[in-house]
Amino acid sequence: MTSGLRERKKHATRLALHEAALQLVAEHGLEAVSVDDVAARAGVSPRTFFNYFPTKDDAVLGLDPADTERLTAGLAARPAGESPLAALRAVQLEQAAAMAAEPEGLWPLRLRVVEAHPVLLARLHATFGRSERALVEAIATRTGTRVDVDGYPPLLAAVAGAAMRTALHRWLRSDFTASLPRLVDEAWDLLAAGLPAPRP
Amino acid sequence: MTSGLRERKKHATRLALHEAALQLVAEHGLEAVSVDDVAARAGVSPRTFFNYFPTKDDAVLGLDPADTERLTAGLAARPAGESPLAALRAVQLEQAAAMAAEPEGLWPLRLRVVEAHPVLLARLHATFGRSERALVEAIATRTGTRVDVDGYPPLLAAVAGAAMRTALHRWLRSDFTASLPRLVDEAWDLLAAGLPAPRP
DNA sequence: ACGCAACATTGCACGGTCTGCAAGAAGGTG
DNA sequence: CACCTTCTTGCAGACCGTGCAATGTTGCGT
Secondary structure: OOOOHHHHHHHHHHHHHHHHHHHHHHHHHOOOOOOHHHHHHHHOOOHHHHHHHOOHHHHHOOOOOOHHHHHHHHHOOOOOOHHHHHHHHHHHHHHHHHHHHOOHHHHHHHHHHHHHOOOHHHHHHHHHHHHHHHHHHHHHHHHOOOOOOOOHHHHHHHHEEEEHHHHHHHHHHHHOOOHHHHHHHHHHHHHHHHOOOOOO | OOOOOOOOOHHHHHHHHHHHHHHHHHOOOOOOOOHHHHHHOOOOHHHHHHOOOOOHHHHHHOOOOOOHHHHHHHHHHOOOOHHHHHHHHHOOOOOOOHHHOHHHHHHHHHHHHHOOHHHHHHHHHHHHHHHHHHHHHHHHHHHHOOOOOHHHHHHHHHHHHHHHHHHHHHHOOOOOOOOHHHHHHHHHHHHHHHOOOOOO
């Protein structure tokens, strides 16, 4: 951990901007909150806002680009003998546990805000999409197939995203009383079984 | 077909704006093209642009909201005995055939532009996401499960989106020489088999 | 053919987003 | 303390997107 005063301050400012944006939007709605409002609450100038986030929406979501690295790193750390499906599932379970355990429950608030403002959903999907591209590479090396020829890696990456998004959505629907890792597990059970029609 | 002069004109203007936006962006890039440019090429005032599309990005993609209806309508038209998986697969095959057969090859151009400007990908996913929500309902009625309780409908809808997006991506990668319906088929084959690891 | 009602187009004004630039403040280093 | 690097800030400006009111066009009944 490089913990100079500078880095700590930057991190603090970034978090302050994110929390300010998230809370203000949760309270007043997306369009009722301007960048100036967010900057004011975070105690920086409006111009500084854009040194940390390229758009207002990004500040509301406050997603860390490092998450993508952590995802692929986690995948690379799985034993080589594991099937791609099992490895990806295990990584997502860790990820889900981490999200559910986050202090101050930022994820519930984030998901509620996204639910209320579908515009943000686009940006969220875009972020997931960036992770997906990285995943495609990681899966391809694991299966030893070439991305250009084989359709398996991109499909599996896309499906993994679908599993996580579905679990997050159900988590929200349960008012965050359900266990997120369990929901992820259930999704992968269905996927591994070939999505058989359920019994009513 | 209600074909009053008024409706035909509106449709023509909408298409003109879409094609203008798509071609200009394909040629000069997304940020180099302003709404004024698009309106000028389409022969309308800048203000009129916003009577047809809420944002510049939407004009570039030019997606028809009616596509979603067609999707769910197609699903409802499938025989009731069919499994959700099979029904969805069949509907997507029709959809894929229609997209590949579109005159003037708008889809290839659209996909190339989206590839070059990932920002648009976000909006595209969002549109697919809107279709997904409608799909969730349609699947739920078909399987007779309640959306709040069962995780199957949202998962299947999300996975369907993943299948289509993967197929489109591979189509683009093949420079549109591959058969889009065939790519869709392959994706569903893998899904129905539970995503087994491929043989290298 | 005429005139009226509905609707589409347009210009104008305005608030908000986001960027480039240059001056100044604060952290880091010898 | 002197110096360099990095972060912050204000300012100017292009572009986006919306509400409103004026103007033009279409459709329809008479």
